[in-house]
Amino acid sequence: MLAPDAGDFHPDAERSYTLPGAFYFDPEYYAQELRHIFQRTWQYVCHTSTLAIEGAYRVCDIGEQSVLVLHGQDGQLRAFHNVCQHRAHRLLEGCGQLRGAITCPYHAWRYDHAGGLLSARHSCDVAGFDSGRAHLATVRLEVMCGLVFVNLDPGALPLASQLDGLEAQLRSFSPTPEALYHSYSHTYGIQANWKVSVENYSECYHCPGCHPSLSQQTLDLSSYRIDLHPGFHAHLSADQGERQGYATNPDAPRTGEFGAWYVWPNLCIEVYPGGYMNLLHHVPLGPQRCEQRVQWFTQGPHPDTEEQAVIDFVAVVREEDLPLCESVQKGLHSHGYSGGRLMVDASRSGFSEHAVHDIQKRVLAALAGNGARDA
Template sequence: MATKLRPVDPAADPLDDLSLPGWLYQDPEFFVAEQRAFLRAAPQVVCHESEIAAPGEWRSLDYLGESIIVIRGDDGEVRAFTNVCRHRGSRLVDGSGGCVRVLTCPYHGWSYARDGKLVGVPHRREYPGLETERLGLVPVPLERWHGFLFVTLEPGGPSVAEMMGPFEEEVTPYRFEELRAIGRVTLRPRPLNWKTIADNYSDGLHIPIGHPGLTRLFGRGYKIEAHAEVDRMEGDLVEQPSANPSERAYQHLLPEAEHLPVSHRRKWLYYKLWPNVAFDIYPDQVDFMQFLPVSSTETVIREISYALPDERREMRAARYLNWRINRRVNAEDTELITRVQQGMASPTYQPGPLGTSEVCLRSFAQKLRRLIPEARLDQPPPSGWTQRSARAS
C-alpha cells in the first residue's frame, strides 16, 4: 500500500516538535530531490577575491558533479565558467587553482581567453561555418559579497547579500574585503550525509557534552539563533584561565582587535547560511566551511582560513593556537556525527523530540519539510517517486 503524506494543520504542525526521519540521511532518491529543490540554487563560496588578484589567476570548485572555474580577466573583471571545453566536453583544468595566459583544452587544443571567449581552434578549416563567438565557455552566475566570490548552478534561491542582510552591521567591522588567505583549501571526505554535518554545526546542546574545550572557553554562555536563511551562534571567552595549555595560552595571548567593537574582541561568532555554507568568525581570523554533498552518504568538508595582515607576535601565536583548539573540536565532531550517521541507518530509529531551545534544528527541519513534502514521511515513498514528481511538475 502506498504511503500517504500526513495532513498538515496550518495552525499547529505536530511535526515541528520532531526531528527529521532517519531515511532522509541515507536515501539516494531524497538526495536527488534535494538537488532539484534547493541544492543547485544554493550559493557556494569559491574563494576570496584576493586569491585571484592578477589577470589569469583562477580557482575552482567541484559541486554536485559540476566543476566551476572563477578567473580574473585581462580587464580586471572576475567571471565564472563551467570547466568544460565546448568541443568534446573535456575538463580544461585540473586542481584547485593556478594562473594561465589562455585556457587550453588538453584533449584537442581548443583554447579560450581569460574572458571565456573561444580564441583558438586547431584544424580550423575542418569546421566550415564554425561560429566561434557562440562557443565560448558557459558562464555561471557569480556574486561578490564582502570580498568573497560565490557561484550558483541554477537560479531560484536567495543571494548571499539577501541572506546576510540582517547581519550587515555586525559583519562590516571585520573588514572581510581586506582578508588574505593564511592557509590552503583543505578537503576532508566524510562517509556522512551533508545534513548530519549541517545539523551538528547548528546544534547547541552537544557543546557541553562533546566539546569540553569549548566549554572551558565559553562557560555556559554559548548561544544559538535561527533566522530565515541563517543560523547564528556565538560564544564569549571567559576570564577564568583554562586548564588546557593551548586554550589558556590563547586566552592570554589574544591581542586587542581594535577594528572590532569591544563586544566582539573576545567573541567567537558563527554563521551558517542555508543550506551548507558556514563562516567561523574569530577576532584573529575568519574561516569558511562548506559541506559539499557527493551522494546520500558522502560529503566533502571544504575549508580555508583568512586573516587581516597583522605581524604582531601575539596575533601569530593566537592564530596558531586557534588552529590547535579547532583541530581538536573537528576531531570531536567527526566522532560524534559518525555515530549519528550510523544510528540513522537503523530501522529502529524514529524521529526524536526537539527541545524548545533547539531552534536551529527546528528551523532546518521545517524548511526541509516545506521544500520537499516527502520529508514528512516516516519512511521513503515507493521507488521512483522523484521521477514521478518531476513528471508531475
C-alpha cells in the same frame, strides 16, 4: 520525484520530531537535494585573496556540476561552467594561474578570459562553423566580504537579498575580511550525510559533554544563543574571559565575544575572540559521505604564533565532532529509530535545537517542490 515522507516532523519547532532517517541515506533524496538545493543556492568557492592575480583560477564542483572561477585579464572575476563547448571535456582542474588562454586539454580549443572562443583547429575547413555558438556558458558570481559565491540558477535572488543583515554583523567582528589572507586549510572526510554535519554544527546541546574545551575555555554557554534569519543563523556568545583557552588580540573589535554564522545550505563563518576568522564548508560527496573543508584567514599570509594557537585549539573541537557525526549516520539506519523529539524551548536558549529544525524545514520545503531560492 520521490515524495518526501516527513514522519512526525512539524512546522512548529516546539512540537516537532526530526526528519526520518531515509532523508540522510536514500540516494534519491540525495539526488533531489543536489538538483533542488545545491543547484539553486549560492555556493561558496573561495576568498578573493586566492584570486588576486591575473589568470588565477579555481574549480568548484557542485555535485556533478563543475564551475570555473577566473580572474580575467581585464581584472574582472567571472565564472563559467567548466566544460569545453566542443566535446565536453573539463577545461581545468583544481586551482592555479593561467599564463594565456583557457585551453582545452582534449582538442586544444582556446578561449579568452571572457569565455569567447579564440581558436578551434581546422575550423576554417568546417562548413558553417559558428564560433559564436562556442562561448563558454556563464555562471552567476557575487562577492560578499571577500568571499566568492556562485549560483547555477540564473533566476536566483541576489546574494545580498538572501543574506540581508549578515554583512553588517560580520563586519562588526571583522571590519575588513576582504583584506585577510587565506593562510591555512585542512579537510576532514566524514562518513556521514552533509545534513548530519550541518545539524551537528547548529546546536550546542551536545557541547558540555562532547566539547569540554569549547564549553569551558571559549563559549559562555549561559549567554550563547542562535538567532534565525531568512538566509542564515547567527550564533553569538560571550567568551570565557580569563579562562579563555588561547591568547586574544586586545585591539580587535568585540574582543570578548564569539560570532558564527551558518549560511544556508552548507557554509559556516566563525570569528573567534581576537578577530580570527574561520570558514567551515560542508561539501556533499554522496548520500552518506561529505567533507568539512576548514579555511583560516589571518592578518598575514602565514599564521603567527598566536593565530596558530587558535587554529590548533579549534582543531580539537573539529576532531571531537567527527566520530559523533559518523555514529549518528550509522544510527539513522536502525530499525529501532523512527525520529527523535527536537529539544526546543520557548526561550530559544543556547541548548535549544530550533536551528536544527529550521534546516530540516528548509530541506523538506525544497524537496517538496517549494524551491530553495527564497529559503
